[in-house]
Amino acid sequence: MTATTATSPDDLARALDATGYLTDAGLASAAFLALRMGRPLFCEGEPGTGKTALAQALAEALGLPLVRLQCHEGIDAAQALYDWDFPRQLLHLRSVEAAASASHTELDVDAVESSLYDRRFLLARPVLQALQDSPCVLLVDEVDRADDEFEAFLLEVLAENSVTIPEIGVIRAETPPLVVLTSNRTREVHDALKRRCLYLWLEHPDLARETAILRRRLPDLPAELAEQVAQAVHGLRGLDLLKPPGVAESLDWAQALQLVGARRLDLASATATLGAVLKYREDADRARDKLDALLAS
């Protein structure tokens, strides 16, 4: 399907489903409203609940290119928006000079200068690229890692859907891109940015959906094993761990079990592959004690 044919949340849910991303009512409504209201979608939630995967699935379902901006501390406009290709500009200048002195002609300073700030010397970074290539899906990943100043800048671009480059002019997206922002809540993102967005708090999927996700993503996985893994992961999430496993970890675990040739989840296979699902020594210790009871249930 394309962006034009999404007429209801259910429609979009089916399209996402076809890409292998299983949604629930909230996710589908969020994506649908973001698309139709032209607002960015701000996704927060535990790691491994499928925030980034949602953007990827949306791009695939709508048949749009995905442009990704990974945020980090100290990211600035030059890394997010555009930069001039200084070495090439310098080379260009030198070659114009050389050509002029070879042919003994006068240099037209204005012409040379304007040729320096040509679009071919412009390096489009993700945000500018998204505005140029729109319609597309722009994923601004882990926006909480960026600084406050960057948020303000992002706000400006998202509100206007345009970028002003002093030497060239305004570059405006003819169609606003579908923007998905994700945050792990390491820091509270400013209210002004959130106000522009639809807010989606993602939780771990319930048992039935998690089983369905496992089976969809790993078609070779036996149904019984999928159910057992989902059940065990749910049990682990209730264990009060430092890092409760997300969907990504259940997928890893199921895959690991498949690789070691386990047909069902028993104590031996679970212990052997526990490293795929629990990443802290304390968690592994705690889970090992309770594994028996978990698997029995």
Next chain:
Amino acid sequence: MTAPAPPDGIDGPAPLPSPDGDAVLDDFVAFTRLVRGAGVPVTTDRVAAYLQALRLSDLTSEVATYWAGRLTLCADPDDVVRYDHAFAAWFSADPRDQRMGRPAPPKPRISTMAALTEPPPGAGSGDDEQETPELRVAASGEEILRDRDIAELSIGEREHLKALLALLRPAPPRRRARRRRPARRGEPDPRRTLRAALANGGEIGDLLRRARRHRPRRVVLLVDVSGSMSPYADTLLRFAHVVTRRTPTAVETFTLGTRLTRVTRELRQRDPERALGDAGRAIPDWSGGTRLGEALRAFLDRWGQRGVARRAVVVVFSDGWERGGAELLGEQAARLARLAHAVVWVNPHAGKSGYAPVQGGIAAALPHVDRLLAGHSLTTLAELLEVLRDA
């Protein structure tokens, strides 16, 4: 200049629903008022977004109306809990039935700060006569007040202390940032050098330089508000407000008691009385018991490990009285020490003569603490600021 026509696909904002005579929409607007009353900061533009979302949703479907509001009116997981509550009350349908494992929303408890600043039972009542001369002494020399134990101050002296607290000028700790800025000394800056060369017709002149910037390091204040700390809690929160006002985005404040409460948002308000009043209303467990280990674990699970405590200077204000097992507190303190840049434990009793850190809680936590400080008087709080600055 005309705006580009919205294309078929991702179209621009849909027009707002027409307000005339639409009783259903009036109803929804009234609902947003209830949501605001439940504690979600709903602004007019959010209401507009809500109405726009409703227009695109199937109004006969409870699920669709629920999500239209949740997506547009909430901005925080805590908001979601409050919204669920309001939704259940208004539409007499509980969306939480469909999603398992949601904790019950916290009950907002109205408590006023006036009650909190009163001296603890047994400490103040009846000896007004005796305290009045002291007040006169304090007014004549604030040096004395600076060193007095906060728990022993009269109400008048506390008022004076508030003014003195507001005069503190905290200097935030700093850390090296990733970003660089132009500087006289430091590493060469190829970008600026080339730019200068470009302006100079391609001739490289001076080698320009850049150096790393410094930014405020995050400070996390964890304030114990249990019964044994109640004489100090109000002053400590005031202190937290002073620190927060200096670098609002770099300070996070939580209260520990029987549960964990984040009061950062409340303390970011400029007016101290308002900030403290709101914080007081947000804290449901004033002067309750202490489950320090559990509260600390809740902090680390929900906030600390994700990044709030990482590379931060963490200050724990607590006397270390632990109702739960000391073992858990020790474990969590070790976790905190591994995440944080520095952990400072401020114990109001540490400044008293004859104090030894033998209470189960603090004895377990002490091996993982970088500094143990007293925090019972203004002078010791000022000392804490110096420790913070140099951390």
